[in-house]
Amino acid sequence: MASDSTIDTPDADRVYLFDTTLRDGQQTRGVDFTVADKAAIARALDQLGIDYIEGGWPGANPTDDRFFAEPPKMENARIVAFGMTRRPGRSAENDPGLAGILDARVPAVCLVGKTWDFHVDVALEIERDENVAMVRDSIARAVTVGREAMFDCEHFFDGFKANPDYALECAEAAYKSGARWVVLCDTNGGTLPHEIEAIVATVAARVPGTHLGIHCHNDTGNAVANSLAAIRAGARQVQGTINGLGERCGNADMMAIIPNLVVKMGMTTNVGADKLTQLTSVSRMLDERLNRSSDPHRAYVGAAAFAHKGGLHVSAVQKDPKTYEHVEPGIVGNQRHILVSDQAGRSNILARFAEIGVEIDPKHPKIQRLVDEVKEKEFLGYSYDSAEASFELLARRLIQGVPEFFTIERWRVMDERRFNARGDLVIESEATATLTVGGTAHHEVAVGNGPVNALDTAIRKALTPKFPAIQTMRLIDYKVRILPPARDGDGTDATTRVMIESEDETGTTWRTVGVSPNIIDASIAALSDAITWKLLRAGAAVPKTDA
Known part of the structure; x- marks a missing residue:
């Protein structure tokens, strides 16, 4: 069922932002969104000011079915359902796949179809005129049932290079059938910016730029540049994903496209200066959802960008x-x-x-x-x-000095490999640690999943009663690198560097380093710094010496 959203009147000065993280981005290797993930990401994109959010493909999988059964309420954006045009030999009114897309409770649909004659001949094995009819009939049906219709011109640029007349015929069929947006897709990601700009300019002479969109993949590393080239040539909708998520080498990165459009090119979008400040948090929110480290060198939003x-x-x-x-x-x-x-x-x-x-x-x-x-x-x-x-x-x-909250006097780790009573293989680490806190020695023992985890647990057992602030901190990243010896001498005398990233309940993260020939010793040094930094920032007091 459609929402009360109305279709915008074309505005030549406005660029519309279409995010496909939840559909195209989900095709990334190792990415599998839950329904909760999709809803949370959609809300973040809505608050950012994205115009269109492609939620997925109704009928393709249970997750997308559940998402479209009760799509999240949006304040700014329109949720879009993605799917295919009608199948060959069926009418648009009698195609179950198309009906499932049009029945989604969202105001807009994006239908994908072939525009490269090679695909029509080899992949579909149908007459080229029938493919054009599939495009025309499907878009017309979407408009008839009250949806804002978009047509994804799959492989458009490869198709245009091979047979420009046929590619244009497909695009024009969608436009003349009522498509609000005809989206030109560089599906294989092999087109270069100067080609994109020239081809889009040619298409804009037949389909107005206020109805043209661009969808680029990053197989040559040019997805963002290609997207901007299409805007220069007249396209007024641009598609991409958060952090360039996507199949193979990814899609155009919206985190770079948006500031380039607004700050560099002076284009008008729904993401104004007040919302642009949300870009970095949206980028890192996605990485947090995916439980992976953010790319520090990502343009504009990476930790190393400035x-x-x-x-x-x-x-x-x-x-x-x-x-x-x-x-x-x-x-x-x-x-x-x-x-x-x-x-x-x-x-x-x-x-x-x-x-x-x-x-x-x-x-x-x-x-x-x-x-x-x-x-x-x-x-x-x-x-x-x-x-x-x-x-x-x-x-x-x-x-100026740092308070000595605690001292790690000694530690020991034992690793055991055994089979339990059920015959299951068990590998367990047991650690003992002796710490001085407030002049009193504390001796603790703990087991863990590996020696560092066991020692961390033992140290926390000793410190938490005196320093409750450390209860909320957790280790979120642990990296080990073996370095060659710094001094001339035995080449086997390598050094181990351990980097630890910690986080607390406020979302604050901090990183510490430890170096030693022994990996456990290096880990303890980094962990000790992490705890000390947290206590310093929390304003903890050094315990008084026990009498």
Whole structure:
């Protein structure tokens, strides 16, 4: 059943945003959305200001069926049902597949059909005129039952190169049958930007740009560039996914398309300056839903998109960010990061102090000591540009001191491989840890899924009664890298670097690093820093020495 949404009057100055994360993005290897995932992502896209949200294919699977049975209520966007045109030899009024799409309780549908004669001849094995009739009849039927109709011109650019007259005939059939949008698809992702712009301009002479959309895949790494080229040529709807999710190499990344349209090209979209600030949070929300790490180097929204490491860069950015930033990071909800590494100079250190709220005289003699210590530690295997919490602790210890909340005196781990009474193989780690807290020694034992988990559990057992703040922190990422020896000598004397990322109940994340020839020792060092940073930020007090 259709909603009360009305079909917009074509506006040549407006670009409409169509997100297909929930349909095309779900075809990504390893991605499997639940109904709850789909609803949450749809609501986030709606709040962002996306015009169309393609929810999936009714009838294709139980998840999509449940989603369309009760689609989430939208404030800005229209939920779109995706499916195929009628089948050969059937009428549009008597095709069960088409009926299932048109019966979805959403105001818009997007029907896909062939526009490449090669596919019509080889894949469908039907007459080319019948394929055109399938397009025409299906779009007309969607309009008749009150849906906003869109036609996905599958393989349009390959088809246009092979037989431009036939590709145009298919597109025109959809438009003349009442399609609000005729979407030109670079399905194989092999077309380049200059080709896209020329072909879209040709199509726009037959189908008005206010009714043309673009859908690009990223197989040549040009999906975003191709999408923008189509807009330049007159198309006024652009399709993509959050973070470029999609089959093979992915779809055009909406997180890059939107700011490029709004900030760089000055186009009008429903995502204005006030909503543009949500981009980074929407990008990271999807990664959280997928339980995977965000790409730090993603344009605009990545954690490294506005990160500065070289000393000369940092010095210039402090004077005027425009020296090394093409836009202000806050525009897209991101933030600037000054990294500290063996390339750091005084400018990096002072900028990091400002970020963590430490006021210090730029001429303070300990600053150079800190610069030298950072460079020495990174030579030994530490990496502070990715472990900002460990750097903060290093800096505070040198400049102003850090409370000694606890001391890990000794630890021991035993691993056991055995079969239980049922004959099941069991691999279990048992850890013992001795800590001093408030002048009192605490000895705890715990078992876990691996030695680090067992030690973490034992340490928490000792600390939680005194420091309840650590109950809400959890380890969300653990990385190990084996490094070659820093000093000349035995080539087998490798160093292990452990990076830990932690998170608390507020959603705050922080990263710490530990380095040692022993992987467990390196892990304990990183874990100790993580707990200490949390306690420092929570304003915890050092326990009084027991009498």
